[in-house]
Amino acid sequence: MEILYLSRQDIEGLGIGMREVIEVVDQGFRLKGIGKTEMPPKPGIHTRPHAFIHAMPAYVKEMEVAGLKWVSGYPSNPEIGLPYITGLLVLNAPDTGIPFAVMDCAWITAMRTGASAGVSAKYLVGKESGVVGILGCGVQARTSLRALVETLPGLSRVQCYDLFPEASRRFIEEMGRMFPVLQMEQSRNPDEMMEDADVVVTAIPIVTEPKPPLRAGMLKKGGLAISLDYDSAWTGSAMRECDKFVSDDVHQLLSTKEEGIYFGSIPEHIYADLGDLAAGLKPGREGPMERIFSMNMGIAVDDMVTARLVYERAKVKGAGTRLPL
Ligand SMILES: NC(=O)c1ccc[n+]([C@@H]2O[C@H](COP(=O)([O-])OP(=O)(O)OC[C@H]3O[C@@H](n4cnc5c(N)ncnc54)[C@H](O)[C@@H]3O)[C@@H](O)[C@H]2O)c1
Missing domain, CATH: 3.30.1780.10 (ornithine cyclodeaminase, domain 1)
Incomplete structure (x- = not known):
């Protein structure tokens, strides 16, 4: 053998x-x-x-x-x-x-994580989505942007923020070379990164006691937030203000929550599993003003x-x- x-x-x-x-x-x-x-x-x-x-x-x-x-x-x-x-x-x-x-x-891992963001966008994004915000300009952010380029036909601008400005500069250089038609902007802070963003991908380190930089009111109406970093980037109130909360695996999400470390402040009602959307069992986005959150933990x-x-x-x-x- x-x-x-x-x-x-x-x-x-x-x-x-x-x-x-x-x-x-x-x-x-x-x-x-x-x-x-x-x-x-x-x-x-x-x-x-x-x-x-x-x-x-x-x-x-x-x-x-x-x-x-x-x-x-x-x-x-x-x-x-x-x-x-x-x-x-x-x-x-x-x-x-x-x-x-x-x-x-x-x-x-990097490619399938980016692809899962692409699948979230496929079912949940608003029609006119042209601006992507990126928090944390590392490996997963790169593949997520590659996937969003495939799924958002109107994508024209990317606003990115990293705790280390050098990391966002490198991101802009590399991704700008790969996609010269995109306007790549380095944001000075998370607030600026969120301005006008239709789709926001967060990919910062997952920590047990996060200080989330993204708060309620920052995701615009009609926007889609895709979290690759558990609940490190968004506050509980920001997640709860969304009209729909979706996950790549509801079972895993709830069992992780039960362990008592992560997801303590996610909404009570989880609308759907990405599998439900891909199989056509539930509709994804139903209106242009819906705020939608996709918690993509990464699944086997x-x-x-x-x-x-x-x-x-x-x-x-x-x-x-x-x-x-
Ligand atoms: N959901 C999934 O399927 C999946 C898969 C792989 C990795 N991840 C998670 O995605 C996250 C990113 O992973 P990666 O491989 O891209 O790591 P990475 O180290 O390549 O990138 C992380 C980036 O975040 C930046 N950063 C750190 N703290 C920040 C802050 N407070 N604000 C802004 N930027 C900050 C770092 O400077 C770095 O550039 C991790 O939490 C990882 O566990 C999720």
Whole structure:
């Protein structure tokens, strides 16, 4: 028996685009919505304050992909020149359970997280959305913007803010090169970043005692907030003032809330799971003035459908290293 090992470089070399990832992630949500996935809430261990190592298993029927992502997030890593998010992903054969691939998960995590923001936008965005606000100009912000470029035909301006101005400058330089038609602006503070923003993506470190910079009244009527950072960026009153509160996995959201650390001040009523929207079980946006909040915690279904895409492409291209099991 053999496994295929795919390093981050192998995966990046496959040339998979954001549009393809959005398609499979959307499809994964649709299957989740109609009950064709098995995905228990992710357990984790916590070796340092604010840090996590999570186990994220999922089986997606019809696509026939099963596996586990073992991913860590250490907010202090960047200070010592190491990435915040690192980890591995294992794929198992659904028939026999035998592992057949092991791969780096940083690219997969970043791409599927961005793609989930794209899926939120697909179902929840207002028609005229042309201005995107970004809080926290790191890895997930980059892939989220790439996904929003795919999903917002009218996107023309990006306003971004990072605690470290150098990080937003680098973001503007890189993303501006990738999308020269976009007007990229560095905001002086979170308030300025929010002005006129139709869609706001927040991707700052998740901490246990956050001081959220975004307050009630800052998200404009008709706006969409996509949180990738739990409840670090938005106050409880800001989340509660939204007309619809959606999550990529309501079950996981509520079980995390029950642990008593995060999500203490989210609204009582959760309108829908992204899976419900993708499967057409509930309507997404219903009016131009609705304020909508999408809490995208990141789910293993997104990882597995993206990993399958990676594995299939790697087979075609002969990428990776074969190792004995
Ligand atoms: N929901 C998901 O699916 C998912 C997946 C991966 C990561 N994440 C989360 O997304 C967040 C960002 O991850 P990343 O990989 O992009 O990290 P990153 O380190 O690449 O980027 C984070 C950025 O936020 C900036 N920042 C820190 N505090 C800030 C503040 N108060 N205001 C503005 N900017 C601030 C940092 O300077 C940095 O540029 C983390 O919370 C991570 O856990 C979520």
